[in-house]
Amino acid sequence: MDGKPGLRERKKQRTHAAISEAAITLFLERGFNQVSVAQVAEAAEVSKRTLFAYFPAKEDLVVHRLADHETESARVVRARPPRTAPLTALREHFLKGLRERDPITGLNDHPQILKLTRMILDTPSLVARMERFKAGAERALAQALRESADTPELTARLAAVQIVAVQWSLAQDNTARVTYGEPADERYAGAVADAEHAFALLENGLRRPPPRK
Structure with a gap:
């Protein structure tokens, strides 16, 4: 073992980062309350279910x-x-x-x-x-x-x-x-x-x- 994350873990990290970047971009452009979780999921090209698996609450996308x-x-x-x-x-x-x-x-x-x-x-x-x-x-x-x-x-x-x-x-x-x-x-x-x-x-x-x- 070389201590590096495996393929599955790297994929999860990329998904996490993609959701985060999409959320912050939308929030800064339009405002936190003006953007829905569904819009973030769409921008990140994931389902709402996947988004909530990574971020249990909308506020977690920022914090x-x-x-x-x-x-x-x-x-x-x-x-x-x-x-x-x-x-x-x-x-x-x-x-x-x-x-x-x-x-x-x-x-x-x-x-x-x-x-x-x-x-x-x-x-x-x-x-x-x-x-x-x-x-x-x-x-x-x-x-x-x-x-x-x-x-x-x-x-x-x-x-x-x-x-x-x-x-x-x-x-x-x-x-x-x-x-x-x-x-x-x-x-x-x-x-x-x-x-x-x-x-x-x-x-x-x-x-x-x-x-x-």
């Missing part, structure tokens, strides 16, 4: 693009170097995302990314689906903190909720700025300063907020 990020913080905690605190690893990872203009940090002004972001924010069902995504990120991070950092269950849950909320808030602030026209490169320094401040607050346990520079 699956972010699926890997749902457990990202948990993976960062588990993969952190020895003797590195979980919060330190998460802070460095978020700062790396800012440098690389990772869309999950909100600091990406590519036209297609901005259009997709606006569509999500303007669609209540997608906003609700993102809240489920956030809750999943909290659960995954709490599990990682319990397993890899030997953190008590309640402490892990409370820490995960706070950490994910901070990441979410920072990303929303960046998104708001670039969506309303501030270039990502101009926003970068402020985004880094905000992230440093936010993670310092978490590290201090909100006891004494560090001075803003």
